[in-house]
Amino acid sequence: MKIKQSKARIAFNAVNYIILSLITLTCIFPILHILAMSLSSSAAAAAGKVGFWPVDFSLAAYQYLMRKDDFFKSVGISGLRVLVGSVVNMTMLVITAYPLSKNSINFRWRNVYMVYFAITMFISGGLIPTYMVLKELNLLDSFWVLILPGAVSIWNVIILMNFFRGIPRALEEAAAMDGASHWRILFQIFLPMSLPSLASLLLFTMIGHWNAWFDGMMYMNTPENYPMATYLATQILNNNKNISNMTPEQLATLVSLNEKTMRSAQLFLSIVPILIVYPFLQRFFIKGIVVGSVKE
Numbered sequence: 001m002k003i004k005q006s007k008a009r010i011a012f013n014a015v016n017y018i019i020l021s022l023i024t025l026t027c028i029f030p031i032l033h034i035l036a037m038s039l040s041s042s043a044a045a046a047a048g049k050v051g052f053w054p055v056d057f058s059l060a061a062y063q064y065l066m067r068k069d070d071f072f073k074s075v076g077i078s079g080l081r082v083l084v085g086s087v088v089n090m091t092m093l094v095i096t097a098y099p100l101s102k103n104s105i106n107f108r109w110r111n112v113y114m115v116y117f118a119i120t121m122f123i124s125g126g127l128i129p130t131y132m133v134l135k136e137l138n139l140l141d142s143f144w145v146l147i148l149p150g151a152v153s154i155w156n157v158i159i160l161m162n163f164f165r166g167i168p169r170a171l172e173e174a175a176a177m178d179g180a181s182h183w184r185i186l187f188q189i190f191l192p193m194s195l196p197s198l199a200s201l202l203l204f205t206m207i208g209h210w211n212a213w214f215d216g217m218m219y220m221n222t223p224e225n226y227p228m229a230t231y232l233a234t235q236i237l238n239n240n241k242n243i244s245n246m247t248p249e250q251l252a253t254l255v256s257l258n259e260k261t262m263r264s265a266q267l268f269l270s271i272v273p274i275l276i277v278y279p280f281l282q283r284f285f286i287k288g289i290v291v292g293s294v295k296e
Helices: 007-038 042-046 060-066 069-100 110-122 127-136 154-165 169-177 182-193 195-211 214-219 228-237 248-255 259-281
Strands: none
Touching (some): 042 259, 069 182, 069 195, 069 228, 110 154, 127 214, 214 228
């Protein structure tokens, strides 16, 4: 039997759809404009004729980027950073959040660690002390300087810890009575039931590593070691005018290009991996979690 909705309910849903549609369009239009700009001719981009559709279709910007070895090297560094950094971050996140989700009876020093972590959230060492520590550890201008300083995100630890605390203790107690160790309880009970939260935190971690640019600029002494975001930042700030290492073919292509088309092509390529990964993880954002029939 179909339930008839009231006029107020219909009006409420209509307003919601309109607002959500407008928000969606404000997110999509900038991406469409960047794509259209990258596929337009130099003259059309310089004249400001490009909107959301390419004008005088051209692949010159992408052909130019395909010949830039330093761009693809920075993409490779960023890809490796996302892979290694996500593994390190998620591992540290899980093994930190799990013991902190226990009460003070089962984990006597829990409150002490929570106070310590809370202090680090609001009072950090600052850029200069961090730089000095990394220099003394000989991590500057190395790949690990992009990973280790942010290996443990306290904000993510608190999110996952609270999620763990929402899992019924009866499940953990039943597993412990059957002889399961803490590691087995973690991997066979807590982690499978926390997939939505873990997927969300994993996506945030991946995006954070992919888009991070300031640490590469601060800790890397050679541009060859820049991740992609840092490379794009330096290219945009320098207006892509570093022609000392260009081949004759690249110089010939550069003559027919416009700064707007090159920047747009670089920016669009930088967001493509996130656009590819997100559809595989989005179902965890809208999927409800059923923690079992036992309730506390």
